[in-house]
Amino acid sequence: MAAWIAPTSKAGVPVAVTPKPTSERTDLYVCTGCGIGEAVDADRLAALGNTELKHPGTVAGPLCIPEGLAALRDGLVGSEADRVVIAACSERVNHDVFSPASLGVNMVGRVNIRELVAWSKPPGEHETQLLAEDYVRMGIQRLLWSRKPDRQERDIETALLVVGGGISGLTAALEAANAGHDVHLVERRAELGGWTARFAQLFPTRPPYRELEPVRIDELIDAVVAHPRITVHTGAEITAVAGEPGGLEVTLDQGGTRTDFSAGAVVMATGWQPDLSVIERLGVGDLPDVVTNVAFEEMARSGALVRPSDGAPVKRVAIVTRPRAGLGPSGNGSGNGADGRATDDDFSFGTNVLDMASLKHALYATEAGARAYVIYEDMVTPGLYESFYRRVSEQPGVYFTNGRVKGIEADGAGGLLVRLGHSLLGEDVGLPVDLVVLAAGMVPSTAGSDVLHLMYLQGPGLPTAKFGFSDSNFICFPYETRRTGIYAAGTVREPMDGAFAAEDATGAALKALQSLELFGSGRSTHPRSGDLSLPATRYQGCTRCGRCSQECPFSAIELDERGFPALNPERCRRCGICMGACPVQVISFEDYSVDQLSATVKAIDFGSDKDIPRIVALACENDAYPAFDLAGINRLGFDAAVRVVPLRCLGSLNVAVVADALSSGIDGMMLMGCKSGDDYQCHFIQGSALAAKRLGNVMETLNRLTIEPERVLPVEIEISEYDRIPEIVGDFVETVRKLGSNPYKF
Numbered sequence: 001m002a003a004w005i006a007p008t009s010k011a012g013v014p015v016a017v018t019p020k021p022t023s024e025r026t027d028l029y030v031c032t033g034c035g036i037g038e039a040v041d042a043d044r045l046a047a048l049g050n051t052e053l054k055h056p057g058t059v060a061g062p063l064c065i066p067e068g069l070a071a072l073r074d075g076l077v078g079s080e081a082d083r084v085v086i087a088a089c090s091e092r093v094n095h096d097v098f099s100p101a102s103l104g105v106n107m108v109g110r111v112n113i114r115e116l117v118a119w120s121k122p123p124g125e126h127e128t129q130l131l132a133e134d135y136v137r138m139g140i141q142r143l144l145w146s147r148k149p150d151r152q153e154r155d156i157e158t159a160l161l162v163v164g165g166g167i168s169g170l171t172a173a174l175e176a177a178n179a180g181h182d183v184h185l186v187e188r189r190a191e192l193g194g195w196t197a198r199f200a201q202l203f204p205t206r207p208p209y210r211e212l213e214p215v216r217i218d219e220l221i222d223a224v225v226a227h228p229r230i231t232v233h234t235g236a237e238i239t240a241v242a243g244e245p246g247g248l249e250v251t252l253d254q255g256g257t258r259t260d261f262s263a264g265a266v267v268m269a270t271g272w273q274p275d276l277s278v279i280e281r282l283g284v285g286d287l288p289d290v291v292t293n294v295a296f297e298e299m300a301r302s303g304a305l306v307r308p309s310d311g312a313p314v315k316r317v318a319i320v321t322r323p324r325a326g327l328g329p330s331g332n333g334s335g336n337g338a339d340g341r342a343t344d345d346d347f348s349f350g351t352n353v354l355d356m357a358s359l360k361h362a363l364y365a366t367e368a369g370a371r372a373y374v375i376y377e378d379m380v381t382p383g384l385y386e387s388f389y390r391r392v393s394e395q396p397g398v399y400f401t402n403g404r405v406k407g408i409e410a411d412g413a414g415g416l417l418v419r420l421g422h423s424l425l426g427e428d429v430g431l432p433v434d435l436v437v438l439a440a441g442m443v444p445s446t447a448g449s450d451v452l453h454l455m456y457l458q459g460p461g462l463p464t465a466k467f468g469f470s471d472s473n474f475i476c477f478p479y480e481t482r483r484t485g486i487y488a489a490g491t492v493r494e495p496m497d498g499a500f501a502a503e504d505a506t507g508a509a510l511k512a513l514q515s516l517e518l519f520g521s522g523r524s525t526h527p528r529s530g531d532l533s534l535p536a537t538r539y540q541g542c543t544r545c546g547r548c549s550q551e552c553p554f555s556a557i558e559l560d561e562r563g564f565p566a567l568n569p570e571r572c573r574r575c576g577i578c579m580g581a582c583p584v585q586v587i588s589f590e591d592y593s594v595d596q597l598s599a600t601v602k603a604i605d606f607g608s609d610k611d612i613p614r615i616v617a618l619a620c621e622n623d624a625y626p627a628f629d630l631a632g633i634n635r636l637g638f639d640a641a642v643r644v645v646p647l648r649c650l651g652s653l654n655v656a657v658v659a660d661a662l663s664s665g666i667d668g669m670m671l672m673g674c675k676s677g678d679d680y681q682c683h684f685i686q687g688s689a690l691a692a693k694r695l696g697n698v699m700e701t702l703n704r705l706t707i708e709p710e711r712v713l714p715v716e717i718e719i720s721e722y723d724r725i726p727e728i729v730g731d732f733v734e735t736v737r738k739l740g741s742n743p744y745k746f
């Protein structure tokens with residue numbers, strides 16, 4: 001497979017030329033469909049071509065219908081245009097219809113006068129018209145300051161490295177091999193099969209989802225071992241992974257023997273390990289007849305449900321789902337938070353898998369002739385697993401008890417007493433049993449260890465989230481990790497059972513193979529999938545501060561021996577955060593740069609009445625900009641004083657753009673990004689957080705310019721909050737009106 005070659009200087013550093021506007025022939029078309037023609041004077045918009053492009057634009061009917069598209073194509077052929085600006089609907093729709101390939105031009109610029117103007121402003125009003133004219137001018141500048149990204153191709157490695165020989169790893173390996181890729185499957189244990197091979201029975205996977213199923217992992221192992229494209233390395237540890245996706249160099253240690261091979265991408269399927277941190281407080285490890293659910297599973301597999309203390313058959317067993325230690329994060333002994341309400345902080349991982357395991361264990365116990373008391377606070381059996389819950393609840397000998405375990409102690413007669421806060425009785429009760437099974441938490445087996453030993457500047461491990469699960473955007477890209485080309489499958493990314501893990505592995509393997517296709521054609525992987533642009537450094541201006549390297553969320557920038565940034569193109573996700581980070585603004589993309597953003601903002605015309613505010617919303621294209629679109633689609637009007645400019649990520653915003661805009665007379669700026677924090681929604685991990693950090697620098701600049709800091713408003717918003725747009729915009733416009741006109745507005 002082929003991949004592209006990064007542009008490099010003779011010093012080996014990616015080079016950017018100083019951005020400047022194009023001289024290519026650029027045409028302007030104004031669509032009058034979808035209510036645009038009724039909302040604005042399209043002739044006046046088209047006439048802007050005279051001043052901005054040296055020739056008039058064209059007013060057209062609906063451009064997206066076959067007749068409109070045919071006329072557009074004919075017009076572009078007739079004028080021999082290299083580029084075209086289309087003032088119509090949002091750039092988030094009709095991608096294929098208005099793509100360069102569809103229109104036969106090098107580049108297409110989209111100007112959103114439908115959602116942001118016609119659908120969200122009063123038709124025919126003066127301010128509505130001025131807004132549309134600004135958007136057309138801004139869109140023209142945005143395109144003029146863009147160059148078409150150009151990449152060359154070269155061969156890349158298409159083999160896959162799969163780490164972990166459990167159900168996820170085996171499935172991922174088989175899927176990739178069946179798709180025609182060579183696979184190296186690495187397992188640190190001597191045998192394949194993972195946890196599944198150690199289980200007695202599995203959850204139901206077939207209708208009517210009521211009965212447990214036998215373990216058939218051997219069939220999967222046999223298929224993997226026999227596959228001609230799969231090389232299995234058992235008893236092996238990875239000691240180093242170097243390079244970049246498409247050509248990773250992997251080194252293994254297999255009992256003292258070194259093995260080297262190349263891989264294009266990686267599926268991490270390293271599985272889980274029990275977490276005892278909570279249940280140790282309830283007696284696991286101290287009382288021999290208090291065991292984990294893992295130990296109970298192994299007892300069931302061995303066929304001997306007996307008490308560890310004396311080997312007596314188990315008659316009464318308490319099975320505790322997701323036990324809390326009776327402490328709670330407040331440490332007040334109630335198991336509740338400081339506000340007195342129940343909290344999951346004591347045991348917030350495992351959830352439905354542990355509940356299903358408890359139900360399974362209740363069946364094991366009763367089928368062995370014991371009584372099973374399932375003690376739960378809440379029970380989560382998603383989807384068709386509800387049928388299994390019903391089946392277990394109908395099983396003679398199974399008793400469900402709603403309450404919280406407060407303690408477990410020896411009863412002095414060889415048995416155990418479970419002290420229980422009974423929810424229905426509203427009082428503490430004692431439950432005599434001869435065995436207690438406590439569900440252990442599920443955390444990744446990689447928690448606290450590096451496994452891949454990446455030879456990356458930002459460290460050898462995969463960045464992790466809470467409890468050690470691989471860090472990724474939890475909503476949009478479940479398989480992605482923060483290292484490009486490395487995908488997480490199964491319980492390394494969240495607790496799940498074997499059936500889910502197998503499906504998950506299929507998804508992760510397909511993502512890995514898809515990434516190889518993208519690397520091969522020089523395109524970005526998710527979320528800017530297909531993007532050909534790349535950040536490049538004008539290294540003559542680089543001060544070697546290293547900030548771009550530190551802030552890159554994906555460890556795509558190393559430093560060369562002289563301290564200059566050295567891009568690993570295949571690791572790059574094109575977020576632009578390095579561009580936002582650079583204090584001397586020497587990083588730019590072919591079609592996205594500080595100069596381009598500044599030129600776009602400066603295209604805004606202040607008009608004759610300087611008291612009417614002109615405000616710019618720099619909006620992340622992933623959530624904030626779509627929220628504006630959705631406000632328009634839902635016909636929610638918002639103030640015409642605001643001009644929205646899309647950003648790749650709020651983290652890509654260089655504070656120079658803000659300072660430049662405000663010192664040019666823009667009355668106010670809204671910096672709009674995704675939610676930050678533990679449950680961040682930023683597609684590039686920490687865009688909003690980085691922007692907030694950099695905002696301090698803006699404030700210093702504003703002070704120096706004697707511009708009120710209230711003229712800059714950071715906003716975190718998610719797409720579903722589009723109905724907040726009118727209020728957020730309205731409040732800020734009001735604030736700016738009270739501040740009065742920007743003193744730099746001429």
Ligand code: SF4
Nearest residue numbers: 552572573575576578
């Ligand atoms: S910060 Fe983003 S655009 Fe810059 S090198 Fe890293 S991944 Fe690429």
Ligand code: SF4
Nearest residue numbers: 542543545546548582
């Ligand atoms: S952030 Fe620092 S090291 Fe990176 S390009 Fe800019 S000046 Fe150079």
